[in-house]
Amino acid sequence: MTAQDHVHTDPADSPLGKAVATYRDTYAPELLYPMSRAPKREEIGITAANAGGRLPFMGADLWTAFELSWLTPRGKPEVALATFTVPCDSPNIIESKSFKLYLNSFNMTRFDSIDAVREALVRDLGAAAGAYVGVRLVLPEQFDAQPLHELSGLCLDRMDIDCDVFHPAPELLTAAFDELPVTETLTSNLLKSNCLVTGQPDWGSVQITYSGPQIDQAGLLRYLVSFRGHNEFHEQCVERIYMDILTRCRPVKLQVYARYTRRGGLDINPWRTSHPAAAPANVRNARQ
Known part of the structure; x- marks a missing residue:
């Protein structure tokens, strides 16, 4: 058995x-x-x-x-x-x-x-x-x-924004559907969710790479921050982020990759992609 x-x-x-x-x-x-x-x-x-x-x-x-x-x-x-x-x-x-x-x-x-x-x-x-x-x-x-490397891309955390929603709010996601499409990689170190069972904090960094209508960056950062009060496992949070961006912003291609800090000697780093691609190198960042 x-x-x-x-x-x-x-x-x-x-x-x-x-x-x-x-x-x-x-x-x-x-x-x-x-x-x-x-x-x-x-x-x-x-x-x-x-x-x-x-x-x-x-x-x-x-x-x-x-x-x-x-x-x-x-x-x-x-x-x-x-x-x-x-x-x-x-x-x-x-x-x-x-x-x-x-x-x-x-x-x-x-x-x-x-x-x-x-x-x-x-x-x-x-x-x-x-x-x-x-x-x-x-x-x-x-x-x-063994190397150490931060997620590459344009960091959203540079923006000085108001955050007042702390449970997943996909309505914060918008994109410029009437403009030319773009290809870009965006990152944030402000991802934080909580364990589904214990409620203990899970800290992470996230990288979003997409091609399609340009996503409003302030709205995306507010959306990522909205997970701060959310209880869900790492894998489930990343899939929720992926599906919300896919549904609300309609990119042609999309990858979402998160690296969470370790707990109990283990870290978990979910990666989801809309198209065949090489998996990211499993390289830790400074907080891991």
Whole structure:
């Protein structure tokens, strides 16, 4: 029996916000808590019946784990960074606290090799997500080569604007439909939402690249700030932003990419695109 046999729809039943009496430090893939993407997608108008069952976007959730350790066959600890690529067309997300608890279960587990560690991660995460999950492990000798880079584009935060709406307000989005189309990349470091279950703050930076009618930048910034009081998981916030921009501003092409600060040694960086494109390099920014 795999984690995929226990797909959940209610985040309140997840480990989030609950005390953990005993942390497992030996391999326990059953700790993973997969949650169906479907209910939250239905809220924003994405259902299985849409466009013959096709999603209105492509993309992936790019995770980074900063706290991964295991034992060699002789009992010596090893450490690594790990990056995970979860395709957005997987039926499930993996609840982040369960992901952390699962990774902690490696701490006192002996593996024959780093390849065995990677194989376990690919197997277990794929079973939970319901699709192949890419895994890359970065060993300590490679740590110094890991880059740090801010999202590129024109930063909206330069504007001095009034903000008085703190729940998602797509009506703030407007575009110049009667003017020539543009192609531009806009960024903001002011994205903040809250955990769907605990209400704890989630801090992020967002990059929006589009071609089409020029989006009013002040309205877009006010819209992004409007998530400040909103409770939703990272992946769900990015898909809501994508769908609101797509619906209200009607771009020909659109990409939305957010990098959230880490919690529990994990960061989650969802990326959604309207067209085939290379995934962003999973490079952390200063706040991560």
